Amino acid sequence: MSGPAFPAGCPPSFVDLTGAANLALDIRYASTANFTGRDLYGGTRGLLLHAIAAEKLLDAAARLAEARPDLRLLVFDGFRPNRVQRVLWATVEGTPQQRFVADPAIGSIHSYGLAVDLSLVDAHGRELDMGTTFDDFTPRSEPCREADMLARGLLNPGQIANRRVLRDAMEGAGFLPLPTEWWHFDALPAWQVRARFALIE
Ligand SMILES: [Zn+2]
Numbered sequence: 001m002s003g004p005a006f007p008a009g010c011p012p013s014f015v016d017l018t019g020a021a022n023l024a025l026d027i028r029y030a031s032t033a034n035f036t037g038r039d040l041y042g043g044t045r046g047l048l049l050h051a052i053a054a055e056k057l058l059d060a061a062a063r064l065a066e067a068r069p070d071l072r073l074l075v076f077d078g079f080r081p082n083r084v085q086r087v088l089w090a091t092v093e094g095t096p097q098q099r100f101v102a103d104p105a106i107g108s109i110h111s112y113g114l115a116v117d118l119s120l121v122d123a124h125g126r127e128l129d130m131g132t133t134f135d136d137f138t139p140r141s142e143p144c145r146e147a148d149m150l151a152r153g154l155l156n157p158g159q160i161a162n163r164r165v166l167r168d169a170m171e172g173a174g175f176l177p178l179p180t181e182w183w184h185f186d187a188l189p190a191w192q193v194r195a196r197f198a199l200i201e
Contacts, residue, residue, distance in 0.1 A: 014079065014113055015054035018046035022061035024074045024121050028134060029084060035135045036091050040084045048079040050113035050197070053187035057116055060173035064120075068165060074127060076117040076134045076183060080110035082201045097137035100180060107199040114187045114197065116175075120166050130166075131159035134183050143167075144179035 017023060028034040030041035049057060061073050085104040092098045102108035109115035120128040131149070132141045139145050140154055143163065149155040163182050171177065175185035186193070 013051045014048050015051050016046060016048055017054055017057065017075075017078070020047075020058065020061075022065055022072060023047070023057070024072050024125065026074055026076055028076045029080065035137070036087060038087070040087055047075055048113060049116065050079070050187070053078070053114045053116060056173045056175055056187050060169045060175065063172045064165075064169040067169065070123050071120045071128070071165065073166075073169070074119045074121045076119065077110060078116050079113035079200070080108060082107060082111040082199055085111055092137070100135075100137040100141075107194065109186050109190055109193050111199050111201075112193050112197045113200070114193050116185055116187075117181075117183045118166070118170075118185070119183055120162065128162040128165075129159050130162055130182055131155040132182070141182055142180045143177060143182050 018025065025045065025047055027041065027045045027047065029036075030039060030043060030045040032039055034040070057073070057075075057078075064071055064073060082104050085102065085108045088101050089104050092101045102110075104111075110117075117134060119130055119134065122128065131154075132138065140149055146155060146160050146163070150157065150160060166182070167177055170185045175187055176189065178184045178186070188196075
């Protein structure tokens, strides 16, 4: 597995977590298995994060190993250059799915290396059932609607329990969940990220 290409001007505060113990990787934008149907990372499948997010992610992995040694974190994306965010935005702009994708003019927290998208896998490497797939841009993906979705039979208790295992590990390590995507977590509040750190093109 080759590591990700370090973008020009990338500050040394980034950490390459490719191959880290306790982390499984399935970097979706480095394959055609994403909602654009295109490999947007040129085949580099590694995981880069800002050191603050990297430290918290390793803490989350350790917390999960303690609570559920049968499970591992499965990372779909970490640092995502803003030039890739533009491609994602162009795919959804003007559609109902637009609200699930950050406008590159404002910048995704991923483009600061301070957000991570992830799920859980079992000891056989099988993804746990979270009720939707990664980047399923429908209301069933929204944690803020889980009680309603459960009441309407659109999510089952097992799926919500699986999401809670992921959230417990991530929030325990200091990540902040999003109300709209069960797979997305920010290492710091978005306003603080935009005030303190550089968006990487
Ligand atoms: Zn995300």
